[in-house]
Amino acid sequence: MAIHAHIGVLAFPVVSHAAPLLTLVRQLAAASSSDIIFSFFNTEKSNCAIFSGQEFDNIKAYDVWDGTPEGEAFSGSHFEAMQLFVDATPGNFEKAMKEAESESGLKISCLLTDAFLWFACDMAEERRVPWVAFWAASPSSLSAHMCTDQIWSMMRSIGAAEREEKTLSFLPGMSSVRFSDLPGEILPENSESPLAIMIYKMVQKLPKSTAVVINSFEEIYTLIKNDLKSKFQNFLDIQLSILSEDPSIVSGDSDQECLSWLEKQRHASVVYISFGTVAEAQPEELAALAEVLETGEFPFLWSMRDNAKKLLPEGFLNRTSKFGMIVSWAPQLKVLENPSVGVHMTHGGWNSVLESISCEVPMICKPFLADQRLNSRMVELVWKIGVRIEGGVITKNGTIEALHYIMSNETGKAIRENLNKLKQKAENAVKLDGSSTKNFKALLELLKSSRGV
């Protein structure tokens, strides 16, 4: 079959951004019967993490420069790495795109990019091709970012103290959300940060995109969805974690042993803890959580990066080895699917929230950054499928209270019922005539109709 379209996929090299984008591309490639090829541009490190050595039909990975000066080994923080990468854009992408065009003999006919990469709007205009932007975080955070100017003008009229309790009642679907729940990048005091600058530029460019795609299902947030639909030419939500045949959004080198350990635990007894790929809890918070788990002898599975283990109380691992397990990277979806998991203690990252919904596991949210405070508030007050830890900080009492709330028959039951209803909506969205399926087909048609030269 003749190849019609060459899609240039530009990723933002953070695992929880690049991995769902690859999941989407894999699904599109599988559904497109070889008339589309995808060139996937991402840094070498991020490509290694998300492809894990696998190859997929009609998808070719290209490594772009991550911005580290030649000959130097990078040893800085996550945010420094992000900044180096941003400084290297768009030149690093342009270079790799030329290589892909010359190798395939086909000009790129459409750009499908992480929404953060706002300059793709100008690239697409120059090339006269469509720009499809993928927003990797939650719909509510996109909605809030799109209203940055309005939020700023409201903020001028309220004092700093009022932010804690004042709600965003002027934003559709967010009347339970407080100013203090907004992503830090929206706040005027952070507006000079590189991430805030990048997102604000994105806000200005996104309405020009041919379509905005988001990993979600529209039945979960009708009011916000209607608002977003009114702001973009096309707004398509596609449920990735359920739609995927291979459900792991992020594969990574996960510890499979923990799955056999879970098999031996009692039904709904295990506390699964993970704060995602970026967030780091304070040492005193880790100590408080460790103490609660140890003294209450709560069975637990804790996904913790190696560098955080040294912050645990001395001897904790030995003393809790009979009822707990720590892994550096868990196969999260498989863990959540296991009936022994009773509660998901999470940072409230969007992928984690969706995964918890699709596995019907109640959440205790401890938000750190980005959209996590917003998501946690939605989990607790709008969908009522979990609780946000008291004061947003892990303390001994707050954690015990949250665990009892979820584990108690009465409150826990209501949460599980709400989860079950949401899960059903998510499943309906991916049925043959479901909203997600329709949006997926619309996206596929859009990509197919872009013509390579």
Ligand code: UDP
């Ligand atoms: N994840 C995983 N194993 C872990 C920790 C995280 O598979 O031990 C995955 C998780 O399933 C989710 C992603 O990493 O798909 C984290 O994305 P999320 O949006 O929740 O948070 P972020 O990392 O962006 O803060």
